[in-house]
Amino acid sequence: MTEKVKVENLTKIFGRNPKSVLMKVKQGVSKEKILKDTKHTVGIYDISLTVSEGEMFVIMGLSGSGKSTLIRCLNLLNKPTDGKIIVDGENIVDYSKQELRSFRQNKIAMVFQHFGLFSHKNVIENVQYGLEVKNTDKEERYEKAKQALANAGLAGWEEKMPHELSGGMQQRVGLARALATDPDILLMDEPFSALDPLIKRDMQLELMELQAKLKKTIIFITHDINEAFKIGDRVAVMKDGQIEQSGTPEEIIEKPKSDYIKDFVKDIDRSKVLQASNVMYKPSSIVSLKEGLKSAVNEMRSNGISSVFVVDSQRKLQGLVTIDDTVKAIKENKTLKDILIDKYHTTDPDTYLQDLIPKATESKYPLAVVDENNKLLGLISRVSVLSALV
Amino acid sequence: MNNFPDSLRFELGKHIETFVRWLDTNFSGLFDAISTSLLWVMVHMENLLIMIPWWSVILVVFVFGWRCASLVSGIVFSLLMILVGSFGYWDYTMMTLAIVLASVFISLLFGIPIGIAMAYKRTTEAIMKPILDAMQTMPSFVYLIPAMIFFGLGKVPAVIATIIYAIPPVIRLTNLAIRRVSKDMVEAAYSYGSSPMQVLTKVQLPQALPTIMTGINQTTMMALAMVVIASMIGAQGLGMEVLIAINRVDIARGFEAGLGIVILAIIMDRISQGIAKNSQVKE
Numbered sequence: 001m002t003e004k005v006k007v008e009n010l011t012k013i014f015g016r017n018p019k020s021v022l023m024k025v026k027q028g029v030s031k032e033k034i035l036k037d038t039k040h041t042v043g044i045y046d047i048s049l050t051v052s053e054g055e056m057f058v059i060m061g062l063s064g065s066g067k068s069t070l071i072r073c074l075n076l077l078n079k080p081t082d083g084k085i086i087v088d089g090e091n092i093v094d095y096s097k098q099e100l101r102s103f104r105q106n107k108i109a110m111v112f113q114h115f116g117l118f119s120h121k122n123v124i125e126n127v128q129y130g131l132e133v134k135n136t137d138k139e140e141r142y143e144k145a146k147q148a149l150a151n152a153g154l155a156g157w158e159e160k161m162p163h164e165l166s167g168g169m170q171q172r173v174g175l176a177r178a179l180a181t182d183p184d185i186l187l188m189d190e191p192f193s194a195l196d197p198l199i200k201r202d203m204q205l206e207l208m209e210l211q212a213k214l215k216k217t218i219i220f221i222t223h224d225i226n227e228a229f230k231i232g233d234r235v236a237v238m239k240d241g242q243i244e245q246s247g248t249p250e251e252i253i254e255k256p257k258s259d260y261i262k263d264f265v266k267d268i269d270r271s272k273v274l275q276a277s278n279v280m281y282k283p284s285s286i287v288s289l290k291e292g293l294k295s296a297v298n299e300m301r302s303n304g305i306s307s308v309f310v311v312d313s314q315r316k317l318q319g320l321v322t323i324d325d326t327v328k329a330i331k332e333n334k335t336l337k338d339i340l341i342d343k344y345h346t347t348d349p350d351t352y353l354q355d356l357i358p359k360a361t362e363s364k365y366p367l368a369v370v371d372e373n374n375k376l377l378g379l380i381s382r383v384s385v386l387s388a389l390v
Numbered sequence: 391m392n393n394f395p396d397s398l399r400f401e402l403g404k405h406i407e408t409f410v411r412w413l414d415t416n417f418s419g420l421f422d423a424i425s426t427s428l429l430w431v432m433v434h435m436e437n438l439l440i441m442i443p444w445w446s447v448i449l450v451v452f453v454f455g456w457r458c459a460s461l462v463s464g465i466v467f468s469l470l471m472i473l474v475g476s477f478g479y480w481d482y483t484m485m486t487l488a489i490v491l492a493s494v495f496i497s498l499l500f501g502i503p504i505g506i507a508m509a510y511k512r513t514t515e516a517i518m519k520p521i522l523d524a525m526q527t528m529p530s531f532v533y534l535i536p537a538m539i540f541f542g543l544g545k546v547p548a549v550i551a552t553i554i555y556a557i558p559p560v561i562r563l564t565n566l567a568i569r570r571v572s573k574d575m576v577e578a579a580y581s582y583g584s585s586p587m588q589v590l591t592k593v594q595l596p597q598a599l600p601t602i603m604t605g606i607n608q609t610t611m612m613a614l615a616m617v618v619i620a621s622m623i624g625a626q627g628l629g630m631e632v633l634i635a636i637n638r639v640d641i642a643r644g645f646e647a648g649l650g651i652v653i654l655a656i657i658m659d660r661i662s663q664g665i666a667k668n669s670q671v672k673e
Binding site: 075077100101102103104105106108109110112114115116117118119120129130132133134177181187 | 572574575577578579580581582583584585588592593596597599
């Protein structure tokens, strides 16, 4: 994947003369001491990260960890004190006023925690705003805004005023406004934090669907670790203005770098993060259709199991045989094909554990993980599901 | 006796006087230019208000009253205007109205940009605040004197004095209103690549409008309150009538002219308040 946004050693210090404090920060003086001595606040310090094109990158942290400061640096609402932000190979920190305006108009858009809608404009005027400031002609503006609104699921609400809409709908307007300019990069600053849990869940799902369609580069801020791990392709956990750990959700759960991360991960509902592919194991034995009944019995006996999955020569799953049926079939001179049963469940490797729990616990046979061509990838037993949750 | 030492006497008043006289001799051209253009505006406005038939003024009052307040208000305002006319003060009322409207117009022309500048720059605010305090607390007679020196007698110094007295509310409230615009909205506007001018015209001013309208309302009321005082330097109108009535202890004349001012005040207040209310945005 190509690199879209690259942040190098980014530092943001708030105060009258940030540059003067920079040296002290570099020498490792603590933030508390700097605040006391110089009345400067260190927002973020020495952040480096890379976001690939089309990726959903989530920055997670508690309040005061600097996550909002960081995301505001990415469109220069905060001017960084030190460091580089490279977008498509250009360091945007060096942009002139004109270049910056054009960058904001065309390449990047932002969705805000409290929506940031203009209360004196109606819904469609809000969505058109980004196009209006770059002087798109009126008809094109209207068409694009209408399309964006429809994408966000708000067709027919064009003429309403923002205060007439519920919180969830207001944020859809916010999202539509961001999408209307068709930016490459979408910055989302805790977009769902102000919404109630059910609406929040719907919005998360819709965002993921939308993202699958549009493939934007999204940088998403949240303080909710469950949200971070649910929607993020990769997650960076921030603490005290620095990145504590970053990686895919699975990596962070499996290998937490510090006690701080461990503490976080403890709270997380692992069933919503771990997928079938994370908990499946390689089958200790499988039988090919060609091999016949005898070898099936041998496989089961040598592995001490009472059933085995049967695949064809391309490793495509055909079915399952039990030891009882196999022994009976040998006596009755039947073939392996005659006694295949299909009372087992299959799943694809991307299914979340929470959806596997009922399947895994109700069946007495292991779950078969198959890809889209029905090729057997691995098995999941009831034990492996339950043990992954603790 | 604990007398304040004479040696510490600082004669600021004299210095100011010297300065004012120096201004008058060296910048008389500038003051003449201001005077001529103001007079032009005033004369035309006054002529317009006096030339147009009385019933059309009442019609305008009715429509504004109806639109900005209510139908009943529109009718009441029209009747009140007829009452003023029946006192025989129609022309004087129109003269007063002309001074007030011209003062308010010029106040807004300068006041709103100054208010915006204050909201944008802390230093501007720091400089302007004491000046505004002085403008509002300084007894208004005091600046009638330099106004008279610079602009002579008549309408022009009256308008200038009225502006000085009436401009602070619109400046203060514009400043306040722009500062109060939600930071989220301003940030959102910038994040879509708006220029500072676009942020101002597309977001901050529309958002600030209701508060600015309140400022306009107050400025209007203060301008009206100033007309009696301004009549002391020769501005014709209802104020002059009140002044004459005081000098002659003419109760009837004083009451009629005074009531005329009150009626004018009520109508202008209700209409401008109505506009302020209608411009309110729901959150």
